[in-house]
Amino acid sequence: MASSSIGKKQVVAITGLFLILFLIFHLSGNFLIYKGPDAFNAYAEFLENLGAIKWMARLGLIALFLIHIVFTAMVVIDNRKARPQSYEVVKSVIKRSWATRLMPYTGSVILLYLIFHLLDYTLADHSGHNSIVNGQAMELYGLVYNSFQNPIRVAFYVIGMTAVGFHLTHAIQSVMQTFGFYHVRYTPIIKRVSLVLGIAIAVGFASIPFYMMFMQSSCVTGG
Amino acid sequence: MTKTISLTLKVWRQKSGNASGKFVTYQVPTVDVNASFLEMLDVLNEQLLLKGEDPIAFDHDCREGICGMCGAVVNGQPHGPQRKTTMCQLHMRQFQDGDTITIEPYRARALPVLRDLVVDRSAFDRVVQSGGYVSVKTGQAPDANAILIPKQDADLAMDAAQCIGCAACVAACPNASAMLFVSAKVSHFALLPQGQPERQNRVLEMLATMDRERFGNCSNEYQCGAACPKGISVSNIARMNRDYLSSKMRLS
Numbered sequence: 312m313a314s315s316s317i318g319k320k321q322v323v324a325i326t327g328l329f330l331i332l333f334l335i336f337h338l339s340g341n342f343l344i345y346k347g348p349d350a351f352n353a354y355a356e357f358l359e360n361l362g363a364i365k366w367m368a369r370l371g372l373i374a375l376f377l378i379h380i381v382f383t384a385m386v387v388i389d390n391r392k393a394r395p396q397s398y399e400v401v402k403s404v405i406k407r408s409w410a411t412r413l414m415p416y417t418g419s420v421i422l423l424y425l426i427f428h429l430l431d432y433t434l435a436d437h438s439g440h441n442s443i444v445n446g447q448a449m450e451l452y453g454l455v456y457n458s459f460q461n462p463i464r465v466a467f468y469v470i471g472m473t474a475v476g477f478h479l480t481h482a483i484q485s486v487m488q489t490f491g492f493y494h495v496r497y498t499p500i501i502k503r504v505s506l507v508l509g510i511a512i513a514v515g516f517a518s519i520p521f522y523m524m525f526m527q528s529s530c531v532t533g534g
Numbered sequence: 535m536t537k538t539i540s541l542t543l544k545v546w547r548q549k550s551g552n553a554s555g556k557f558v559t560y561q562v563p564t565v566d567v568n569a570s571f572l573e574m575l576d577v578l579n580e581q582l583l584l585k586g587e588d589p590i591a592f593d594h595d596c597r598e599g600i601c602g603m604c605g606a607v608v609n610g611q612p613h614g615p616q617r618k619t620t621m622c623q624l625h626m627r628q629f630q631d632g633d634t635i636t637i638e639p640y641r642a643r644a645l646p647v648l649r650d651l652v653v654d655r656s657a658f659d660r661v662v663q664s665g666g667y668v669s670v671k672t673g674q675a676p677d678a679n680a681i682l683i684p685k686q687d688a689d690l691a692m693d694a695a696q697c698i699g700c701a702a703c704v705a706a707c708p709n710a711s712a713m714l715f716v717s718a719k720v721s722h723f724a725l726l727p728q729g730q731p732e733r734q735n736r737v738l739e740m741l742a743t744m745d746r747e748r749f750g751n752c753s754n755e756y757q758c759g760a761a762c763p764k765g766i767s768v769s770n771i772a773r774m775n776r777d778y779l780s781s782k783m784r785l786s
């Protein structure tokens with residue numbers, strides 16, 4: 312399956328597609344932050360208590376990421392070698408999209424982001440002193456709130472989500488072509504959907520750090 | 535009297551595949567705007583020969599845009615600035631007096647430079663040899679319209695069959711991928727009834743050869759389709775992706 316150039320690309324595409332589904336699921340969970348600490352913490356606890364399912368999902372995600380990264384790395388490295396001597400005059404025939412050109416870089420930013428993101432929340436103590444707001448134990452919600460009082464972290468998360476946005480605007484429409492869907496009428500629509508959905512997912516995620524940064528601590532504790 | 539323009543040419547010169555090459559600048563003071571790009575090079579070559587220098591080697595044959603022999607990268611674009619036009623059909627009226635034109639060979643690992651602007655495109659031949667045909671038993675010529683083909687399929691197959699194998703798609707691709715070429719050859723049979731019996735093997739074999747020849751991988755940038763002098767559509771690449779997937783599934 313993955314021995315040919317198209318096969319590798321289709322592995323990248325299918326893993327990418329599942330990762331996008333994960334992102335959509337993740338984002339809908341995150342939006343519970345807007346419902347308040349109780350809803351969000353209850354959701355986090357629900358996920359925590361899933362036990363075996365949680366670990367299966369985690370291992371699955373790790374596998375998806377690893378496969379996606381290994382196969383893109385193979386493809387990208389081979390592509391670099393496919394033109395040993397570059398052109399003297401570089402002038403593309405049609406405008407090259409930045410999202411497309413930056414795929415390996417936005418992907419790498421996502422990976423870097425992911426490591427810090429896991430350290431920040433997934434692997435952090437959800438009821439340690441960092442989760443206390445105004446003297447009240449606020450669990451994961453408090454941890455998230457406190458962490459986003461630091462503008463540097465907010466900036467880092469926004470950069471991470473900008474990378475996600477760029478990556479997805481190319482990725483969503485690219486998956487369709489990679490699996491062989493092309494249509495004179497629908498492909499331009501798919502490209503537009505890809506652009507809008509990519510930006511929407513990124514903006515959706517990035518809205519949370521801002522919301523947390525500008526919220527008064529008294530609102531967190533309901534005081 | 536026809537109009538003439540004066541040009542500065544920066545041309546890649548390389549004696550052989552092993553030799554190292556470099557750009558050499560030539561002044562061409564009176565270029566007839568009605569000359570084709572290749573005729574302009576012919577005139578320059580005559581001057582070089584008179585001076586006892588080696589003429590610039592470039593590929594060409596029909597000079598009417600149908601054989602696929604010509605092609606080089608002119609100012610960064612395969613076959614030059616005019617869309618859907620081979621280099622032999624490009625005319626000097628596309629340029630302005632005083633222009634500097636950089637002419638370099640296609641650059642791809644799979645298409646090594648043989649001399650000056652000539653590259654070795656035999657990798658394309660090997661791709662076609664590995665499946666770009668239908669096996670037929672010889673005998674009486676079959677009746678012309680014995681097999682019905684829907685008009686739309688026939689049109690799409692003809693569109694794909696327009697590929698002249700010039701390799702501009704490889705030259706234009708940021709990854710030096712040959713997907714547009716191979717997909718055109720695959721599609722032109724995949725769309726016709728005669729192509730069905732060997733459809734699955736064909737796509738797998740031709741792709742295996744494409745990979746063995748060390749072309750790059752497609753990243754859906756679509757420079758190829760825009761650069762193609764015959765306007766081959768990237769929808770053919772989608773069709774090949776689809777055929778690859780279904781062939782793999784059925785054969786495994």
Ligand code: HEM
Binds near residue numbers: 376
């Ligand atoms: C973790 C680091 C990541 C890296 C290094 C990375 C890298 C890449 C690269 C280089 C491509 C382009 C492949 C090509 O041009 O053929 C790509 C495509 C893609 N990526 Fe990622 N990516 C990463 C994470 C993600 C994530 C988190 C998602 C999903 C949310 C994702 C979804 C996709 C999709 C759907 C494609 C399109 C496949 C296609 O072109 O058909 N990637 N990725």
Ligand code: FES
Binds near residue numbers: 595603620
């Ligand atoms: S020389 Fe035949 S296509 Fe240009």
